[in-house]
Amino acid sequence: MAQSPGQLALRNVAGLAALRPLAVSRRGILRALLPLAARTTSAEVPELRIAAASNLTAVAPLLAAAFLRTTGIRAVFSFASTSQLARQIEEGAPFDVFAAADSTHVDELLKKNLIVPGTAQVYAAGVLSVWFPAGPATLRLEDLTGRKIRAIALARPELAPYGGAALDVLRNLGILERVRPRLVYAGSVAMAKQYGATGNADAVFVPASLVLKERGAVIPLNPKLHRPLLQTLGLVNLKKRTQSASQFAEFLVHGQGHAILLQNGYR
Incomplete structure (x- = not known):
């Protein structure tokens, strides 16, 4: 059936509308490109x-x-x-x-x-220290044997050199047997620190590098007390x-x- 000029015009307009690109905001383009850019940079x-x-x-x-x-x-x-x-x-x-x-x-x-x-x-x-998370700052190394110290955390000596060094200190101070029942062993020095941070230990043998910004009392230990x-x-x-x-x-x-x-x- 023949179409009138008016019908042809309407059909052409509809076709142009179908081909018109979708409106995309600049923000939308950036959202699409950012993940790709991140993957490329990485x-x-x-x-x-x-x-x-x-x-x-x-x-x-x-x-x-x-x-x-x-x-x-x-x-x-x-x-x-x-x-x-x-x-x-x-x-x-x-x-x-x-x-x-x-x-x-x-x-x-x-x-x-x-x-x-x-x-x-x-x-x-490395620098081995004793950290008393709750303080006070006046605490001394001798306080490890005090009644207020119920749990002393350290890394397992068979896993971490700092743990072995901690036992050296206790042994050389002559207090290892006195505090042995209070010792709590962790899988690493980072885990030992967590015991102190969460209140599960009152004293922690820990590298100085891990407690530079922590509250409480930190006592750096004489390196002569433990293995290098x-x-x-x-x-x-x-x-x-x-x-x-x-x-x-x-x-x-x-x-x-x-x-x-x-x-x-x-x-």
Whole structure:
């Protein structure tokens, strides 16, 4: 059937309306593009995987920010006790750097060819402290045997070097047997700190680096009372190693990273 000029005009107008692009706000465009931009940016930034002893928990964000700023490489930290991290590396965990709380575990992995020969280096000396979360600031080390101290938290000696050092202190002070019934063991120094923070321990043996900003009384311990806490790193012997691992080692041992450690509870 022939259509009138008016009907043809109406049909053409309807077709143009169907082809007209949808109105999209600038905000809508940005919302659509931001996730893509974030994924692209993340993919472009290389990552370095660090197996880090729990005493580094508080300072790690500062280290990561400085390393990213100076190298453009993102350091991704995984925290656990030194012994647990060593076991993960033995089981094939794909870490690039092992930052331990002692030298013993790094040396053991080196003997198993899991650490690159010649890369083991001391990056800091740890400082062991006793933290009394509830205070007062006048508390002394001798107060560990007092009646008000019902629970003393420390990391398990078989898992964490700081735990072994804590037992050294108690033994050398001659009070280990007196306080042994009060000892509460945690899987790492970070977990031991949580016992104090949640009121489940009245005193905590903890790295100074974890309690710099905490309330209560903090007593740094004489290093002569315990075994050396020579915190050591090594490059994990992966089939495909990255140059950025060597950059991080230099950063932590000699560079800005070492300066950050000295400012945050390490020697």
